[in-house]
């Protein structure tokens with residue numbers, strides 16, 4: 001524990017990373033401007049105030065308060081046990097930390113957790129409002145809703161009420177019990193066409209951006225080319241509008257098995273150890289210059 005009045009070394013940025021054009025815009029408009037300008041969007045998961053300040057200072061464009069916190073913070077074996085109240089708490093922590101850094105703050109996206117948007121559009125709206133009031137600017141939902149596309153109706157309901165929504169297709173961790181494991185999605189012609197159709201339907205329903213997780217690179221690039229909104233890939237190759245990683249994977253501290261799409265940024269090419277600020281900065285630079293993800297992080 002340190003003196004609270006002393007400057008927080010986590011939020012100090014000795015070499016500020018230049019901000020791209022469009023930073024006077026806020027929220028999803030800023031991310032859309034980056035995509036429209038052909039600039040890669042840097043997203044990172046974040047769960048607390050200190051790392052939110054640090055990520056802001058090194059120029060991360062958007063922070064995802066992911067329900068991956070169930071695994072990396074709480075030690076659960078999936079994201080399923082995470083509640084709206086737990087998400088609200090972490091969103092508020094991240095919002096305070098991001099606000100403490102020099103503007104512009106990263107766009108704050110928050111997961112609506114398992115079961116919080118399925119019962120009805122009204123329930124989804126109430127839970128989304130809880131996360132927005134805690135500081136989220138966008139809420140994220142997983143999947144497409146196979147049963148008459150129920151999720152498209154939920155998305156349209158939220159968007160009509162002023163709530164920006166991010167979709168999430170491919171590997172959708174909240175459905176891991178149904179999918180049967182963390183495996184690549186969209187392989188084979190039928191699955192690929194369905195994923196593309198779902199992405200287009202989500203865009204029509206009003207999502208402002210789309211996460212693509214564990215999708216073959218060529219398919220993710222095709223989906224990105226077919227959409228007007230930004231796509232953010234994780235294990236989806238370099239052809240997306242941006243990239244996201246789980247913070248604890250980037251820092252090499254998550255004890256679970258390292259997925260193919262993960263790169264530990266805590267060592268440079270010579271093996272020299274980087275501290276958290278330099279590791280996150282290296283990730284920001286690698287996404288922006290297109291060197292991450294490399295072929296060894298992608299799926300065919």
Ligand code: KIV
Pocket residue numbers: 045064065066067068069111168211213234244246
């Ligand atoms: O919860 C999360 O961290 C996510 C990312 C893996 C995209 O949804």
